[in-house]
Amino acid sequence: MTDRFTVSLEPALAAEFSAYLERQGYGNRSEAVRDLIREALTRERLEKSPDSGCIGVLSYLYDHHERELSKRLTETHHEHHSLTxxxxxxxxxxxxxxxxxxxxxxxxxVLSFGESVMARPGIQHGRLHRIPLTGPPLATHRHPDDG
Ligand code: NI
Known part of the structure; x- marks a missing residue:
């Protein structure tokens, strides 16, 4: 069952939206509106429910000749082995x-860990993408080394 609704846009905004659809390669407006709605709901959920579960995709580039950086990154991931x-x-x-x-x-x-990695000297092009989990917040089983 699909819920349909009509959206009124002033001409300038409609023109900008059409150009956006073109640039992003959307075949129809509904798909673009759905994506924008999902994005807004996701952002709100992640901001308003800091304890809710999420998956984070953290990516970054670095120079491995940078003093100690490589080693410290590995240590950081080990220190946060329950997150990584x-x-x-x-x-x-x-x-x-x-x-x-x-x-x-x-x-x-996930956000504070991602930010701490991306803020390190020598880390470039850091990005963190968070995907909210809709099921139970976190897997509840523990490993012997979880402490
Ligand atoms: Ni390498």
């Missing part, structure tokens, strides 16, 4: 590495 589910490492060229870490935890914890 897995890390993918790519040797881009002689100097540069890209890592993508998959995180799982409370929205606020």
């Amino acid at each position: 589910v897995t890390t993918l490492h790519m040797h881009v060229d002689h100097d540069t590495c890209v890592e993508a870490a998959l995180l799982r935890g409370k929205a606020a914890e």
Whole structure:
């Protein structure tokens, strides 16, 4: 069952929206509106419910010759092993590495961990994408090394 509604836009906004659809490659307005609504609801949920569960995709680039950075990053992920589910490492060229870490935890914890990594000297192009979990906030089982 689909809920339909009509949206009125002033001409200038409608023109901007049409240009946006074109740039983003949307075939129809409904799909674009659905995505924008989902994005707004996701943002609100992550902001208003810091304890709700989410998946985080954290990516960044760094120079592995940068003093100690490589080692400290590994240590950081170990210190937060309950948040960092897995890390993918790519040797881009002689100097540069890209890592993508998959995180799982409370929205606020994932954000503060991501921000602390991205703020480090030597970390470039840091990005954190958070996807809210709709089911139970977190897996409840524990591992012997969780402390
Ligand atoms: Ni590397």
